[in-house]
Amino acid sequence: xxxxxxxxxxxxxxxGDEVRGTEKNGGKSGIYCIYCYMNGEFTVPELTxxxxxGKGGQILAEIxxxxxxxxxxxxxxQVPLLKRWSGRIVPSxxxxxxxMKDESDFGxxxxxxxxxxxxxxxxxxxxxxxxxxxxxxxxxKCAPMMADRFSVPEEKAKIMVENFISGLKRWNE
Ligand SMILES: [Zn+2]
Ligand SMILES: [Zn+2]
Numbered sequence: 001x002x003x004x005x006x007x008x009x010x011x012x013x014x015x016g017d018e019v020r021g022t023e024k025n026g027g028k029s030g031i032y033c034i035y036c037y038m039n040g041e042f043t044v045p046e047l048t049x050x051x052x053x054g055k056g057g058q059i060l061a062e063i064x065x066x067x068x069x070x071x072x073x074x075x076x077x078q079v080p081l082l083k084r085w086s087g088r089i090v091p092s093x094x095x096x097x098x099x100m101k102d103e104s105d106f107g108x109x110x111x112x113x114x115x116x117x118x119x120x121x122x123x124x125x126x127x128x129x130x131x132x133x134x135x136x137x138x139x140x141k142c143a144p145m146m147a148d149r150f151s152v153p154e155e156k157a158k159i160m161v162e163n164f165i166s167g168l169k170r171w172n173e
């Protein structure tokens with residue numbers, strides 16, 4: 001079964017089973033949230049990518065106090081990569097969340113083969129580039145960058161990073 005840490009229709013983090021959509025047989029969807037996908041079908045089949053970007057931007061602006069144009073910019077980066085709109089799952093680094101669009105984005109093992117779970121910034125030559133990094137450390141490290149890039153207060157940026165990394169494998173083990 002395909003699995004994703006974010007909804008592949010709207011981009012919401014799939015941080016628990018209760019937010020996962022449902023299949024026809026009653027099972028949980030691996031890739032869509034409960035708002036987008038129920039009983040094996042999209043809840044709003046005619047939904048467009050532009051609508052998801054617009055709505056996503058509004059939600060980001062509301063939750064994180066982000067200026068609307070920045071929120072739209074962020075949504076426009078994330079939404080088109082999702083399977084419902086791109087036709088494929090672009091894997092996210094399971095440490096930092098960066099989308100890995102090309103093979104060159106993947107981390108590397110000691111023998112030079114690719115590690116498809118982690119990006120090359122986080123994982124290189126068979127090990128994490130920052131092996132001691134904790135979940136809290138990751139939040140401390142990323143929040144100021146997010147705050148700066150998206151013009152949100154640092155407190156909000158911390159919540160944003162926390163939500164963003166909550167579904168990632170490295171921080172759930
Ligand atoms: Zn969704
Ligand atoms: Zn990474």
